[in-house]
Amino acid sequence: MRVVILPNAEQASLFAAEQVKKQITRKPTSVLGLATGSTPLKLYKELIESQKRGEISFADASSFNLDEYLGLAPEHPQSYHRFMRENFFEHIDIDLNNTHIPQGLTDNPITSCEAYEAKILEKGGIDLQILGIGRNGHIGFNEPSSGLASRTRVKTLSPSTIDDNARFFGPDETQPTLSLTMGIGTILDSKKLVLLAYGDGKADAIKDTVEGPLSASCPASALQMHKDALVIIDESAASKLEHQEFYLHVERENQKLLKTLGL
Ligand code: F6R
Numbered sequence: 169m170r171v172v173i174l175p176n177a178e179q180a181s182l183f184a185a186e187q188v189k190k191q192i193t194r195k196p197t198s199v200l201g202l203a204t205g206s207t208p209l210k211l212y213k214e215l216i217e218s219q220k221r222g223e224i225s226f227a228d229a230s231s232f233n234l235d236e237y238l239g240l241a242p243e244h245p246q247s248y249h250r251f252m253r254e255n256f257f258e259h260i261d262i263d264l265n266n267t268h269i270p271q272g273l274t275d276n277p278i279t280s281c282e283a284y285e286a287k288i289l290e291k292g293g294i295d296l297q298i299l300g301i302g303r304n305g306h307i308g309f310n311e312p313s314s315g316l317a318s319r320t321r322v323k324t325l326s327p328s329t330i331d332d333n334a335r336f337f338g339p340d341e342t343q344p345t346l347s348l349t350m351g352i353g354t355i356l357d358s359k360k361l362v363l364l365a366y367g368d369g370k371a372d373a374i375k376d377t378v379e380g381p382l383s384a385s386c387p388a389s390a391l392q393m394h395k396d397a398l399v400i401i402d403e404s405a406a407s408k409l410e411h412q413e414f415y416l417h418v419e420r421e422n423q424k425l426l427k428t429l430g431l
Contacts, residue, residue: 169392170422171378171399171415173406177366180400181210184298187362187398188215189224191296196228199288201297201355202256203234203308204248207364208298209255216259230266232288234299234308234355237344238322240272246336246343247272270320270348281320281348288354297358301365304328305373305386309349312385316393318351352390361397363388365405374401375408 174180188211191198202208218224233248242249249269257267268287274280288294299307304326310318311326325333325345337343355361365374376386378399383389391397406412 169378169394169397169399170419171401171406171409172419173401173403173409173412173416175403177210177402180364180366180402181208182214184208184211184362184364184400185214185218187360187400188296188298189218191360192224192226192229195295196225198229198295199291199293200229200231201234201294201299201350201358202231202252203298203300204251204255205300207300207366211298211364212256216256219260226260226262229262230291231262231268232284232291232294232350233267233269234297235347235349236270236272238272238274238277238346238348239344242269242272244272246341270350272344272348274348277322277348281322284320284348284350285354288357294358296360296362297355299355299361299363299388301363301370301373301377301388302329303332303369303373305376305388307352307355307363307388307390309347310352310355310387312387314352314384314387316382316384316387316390317353319354320348320350323347323349352387356390356394359396361391361394363391363397363399364401365399366402368404368407370401370405371408374399374405375410379410 174183236248240247270284271280304312309323325347377388380386380389382392
């Protein structure tokens, strides 16, 4: 696991954007795994600006989102379909037919989750998956106790996730308690993982992810099993890491090496 600690969310988002830009430049037909939530917003803004500057194009790329609320129509203001359209897809040149998000309104969630998995395989798998992390260590909507080999399926949201996301729902809106989410096994199949976390509210989850035991109690700790996982965090999210100095040292060495290799 490569841990990159940057002074603030702004710089961390720029660093994350560089990773996506490199990916899309190296392989314009890249399959991107995308997340919603507040964490990737600055990353999406930077990618939008970068495309406007003519540095990258998403015209040949495709995408798969991690999750969606079960029961919400794509037009629902709090749906992740709407979030992605408003915060990213509408502003870039991606072909909407090549964007995929689990269907919240489905008669048969089981077959629709299986179809989602099949579609990812048909596209050749995810090249780079962006992840946020919940305060409880969830990735996607894989709450603590999720199977580390789980696939796309229906998951019940934990009380802490429902609390965290309540801010997005109005007093007269019903907040869903179920979701459709890629499983941890699905996420681990991605060729590269980039997890972002900002703020001291994420410090415990990051400590458990990076330095805790591999455990379903912290679903993100499954990243320890991945051969190409990059954790990009700001100083606040890194504040509880015991080996902070070491990660900073390793990253300085990495940067020297990458420069020597011209990468
Ligand atoms: C959203 C998702 C979630 C969020 C996590 C953090 O698609 O997969 O795991 O990444 O809940 O949310 P924020 O970024 O709002 O703190």
